[in-house]
Amino acid sequence: MLTLHYNPLTVAPVIAIVLEELEVDYTPVLVDFRLLAQVSPEYLALNPKGRVPTLETPDGVLTETGAILEYLAAVHGPHLVPEDPFQAGRMRETMYYLASTLHVNYAHALRGARWADTEASWADMAAKAPHTMAASLAHLEGHLDFAPFAIGTNLTLADPWLFVLAGFATRLSIDIAQFPNLSAHQVMMHDRYAVRAARNKGMIG
Numbered sequence: 001m002l003t004l005h006y007n008p009l010t011v012a013p014v015i016a017i018v019l020e021e022l023e024v025d026y027t028p029v030l031v032d033f034r035l036l037a038q039v040s041p042e043y044l045a046l047n048p049k050g051r052v053p054t055l056e057t058p059d060g061v062l063t064e065t066g067a068i069l070e071y072l073a074a075v076h077g078p079h080l081v082p083e084d085p086f087q088a089g090r091m092r093e094t095m096y097y098l099a100s101t102l103h104v105n106y107a108h109a110l111r112g113a114r115w116a117d118t119e120a121s122w123a124d125m126a127a128k129a130p131h132t133m134a135a136s137l138a139h140l141e142g143h144l145d146f147a148p149f150a151i152g153t154n155l156t157l158a159d160p161w162l163f164v165l166a167g168f169a170t171r172l173s174i175d176i177a178q179f180p181n182l183s184a185h186q187v188m189m190h191d192r193y194a195v196r197a198a199r200n201k202g203m204i205g
């Protein structure tokens with residue numbers, strides 16, 4: 001049995017969507033940030049980074065969205081990784097970009113205290129975040145296939161991740177309509193059965 005520790009307003013819904021895609025049974029456990037549950041001793045024992053998502057598996061505990069996705073694909077759904085090595089490389093290129101650049105750009109709007117100590121610095125980072133986030137989205141808009149999926153004609157691990165993180169744009173008052181490919185991808189993913197299933201369980205904020 002799998003247990004997913006998540007918060008609906010974060011990147012964690014990516015994992016819920018993939019679990020729904022794969023029709024794998026799992027137990028969702030809400031990590032309530034309002035109660036600072038992510039830094040409770042119980043949660044830190046599971047994930048010392050104090051972040052979501054965390055997945056408890058029969059093999060042990062996994063953290064990091066990309067690592068969890070790769071595990072789920074390897075165990076339950078190899079079809080979510082392109083067979084062609086180059087296309088698989090492009091999928092991971094996208095995933096690493098989402099994790100290390102776009103998500104970090106977004107976090108500067110809300111989590112300045114990770115990087116600086118003064119309120120002026122936080123305000124400066126928050127003011128810059130919509131610009132760096134929009135630049136990341138523009139990059140993805142121009143470089144992914146959208147055929148109709150991010151990498152080619154089949155859903156891959158990159159799609160739910162792209163869907164969730166590009167969806168954060170509106171929180172920074174970025175008009176996603178300026179990116180027609182990303183907009184169409186958002187609409188397509190929003191209506192997918194797995195996304196609706198995760199949403200119905202309250203796992204997507």
Ligand SMILES: N[C@@H](CCC(=O)N[C@@H](CS)C(=O)NCC(=O)O)C(=O)O
Pocket residue numbers: 009010011012038050051052053063064065066099111
């Ligand atoms: N690199 C991690 C990032 C995880 C992460 O930063 N999660 C955020 C929410 S999107 C979090 O748990 N933040 C809690 C906090 O900062 O207290 C991943 O991709 O899984």
